[in-house]
Amino acid sequence: MLSASTPLFGRDEALADIERLLTQERVRLLTMSGAGGTGKTRLAGAAAVRVAAEFPDGVSFVDLSAVEEATLVPASVAQAIGVQESGSEPLQAILSEVLGDRAILLVLDNFERVLGAVQFIADLLGRCPRLVMLVTSRQSRAAAPARRARAARPPATGAWSGRD
Numbered sequence: 001m002l003s004a005s006t007p008l009f010g011r012d013e014a015l016a017d018i019e020r021l022l023t024q025e026r027v028r029l030l031t032m033s034g035a036g037g038t039g040k041t042r043l044a045g046a047a048a049v050r051v052a053a054e055f056p057d058g059v060s061f062v063d064l065s066a067v068e069e070a071t072l073v074p075a076s077v078a079q080a081i082g083v084q085e086s087g088s089e090p091l092q093a094i095l096s097e098v099l100g101d102r103a104i105l106l107v108l109d110n111f112e113r114v115l116g117a118v119q120f121i122a123d124l125l126g127r128c129p130r131l132v133m134l135v136t137s138r139q140s141r142a143a144a145p146a147r148r149a150r151a152a153r154p155p156a157t158g159a160w161s162g163r164d
């Protein structure tokens with residue numbers, strides 16, 4: 001899912017930017033937004049491969065393109081990292097425990113489908129200090145008209161480091 005069989009064109013600068021933000025600048029939540037087909041998944045995959053060595057506990061790709069509800073995002077993350085639900089403990093708590101202080105990169109692809117899961121994402125980042133997320137989205141709900149107007153451009157990035 002992360003590596004592609006065809007060459008990646010014209011994204012050297014974007015890849016270098018993403019690498020710098022996720023490694024040197026220690027950004028913990030990086031979003032890439034853009035219209036459908038502008039190359040978000042492709043760029044996220046290439047970026048994940050490029051920074052993989054910085055995440056010794058692994059890189060996981062969470063495909064949200066077929067997920068219908070925000071409440072299903074924890075299960076999607078669990079499936080991607082190979083975690084099973086057990087007993088009565090809520091899945092979110094299990095995920096926090098399993099991810100713990102591991103240095104893991106989660107790529108959340110097509111987050112526009114599950115914008116309601118933003119609190120789950122924020123909580124998980126808050127509980128897991130070395131967890132990093134690279135998120136792609138066709139649009140954020142608040143910025144939808146502006147993003148639509150810029151549909152022909154390559155994915156835009158937004159970063160959150162969790163430090164302020």
Ligand SMILES: Nc1ncnc2c1ncn2[C@@H]1O[C@H](COP(=O)(O)OP(=O)(O)OP(=O)(O)O)[C@@H](O)[C@H]1O
Nearest residue numbers: 007008009010011035036037038039040041042138
């Ligand atoms: N820089 C690139 N070089 C070569 N091929 C690319 C590049 N960017 C995207 N592509 C190709 O264009 C197609 C669309 O890209 P991609 O699936 O990444 O778009 P997307 O923004 O994720 O779309 P969606 O919002 O529908 O998920 C794919 O076949 C992908 O391999």
Ligand SMILES: [Mg+2]
Nearest residue numbers: 040041042109
């Ligand atoms: Mg995509």
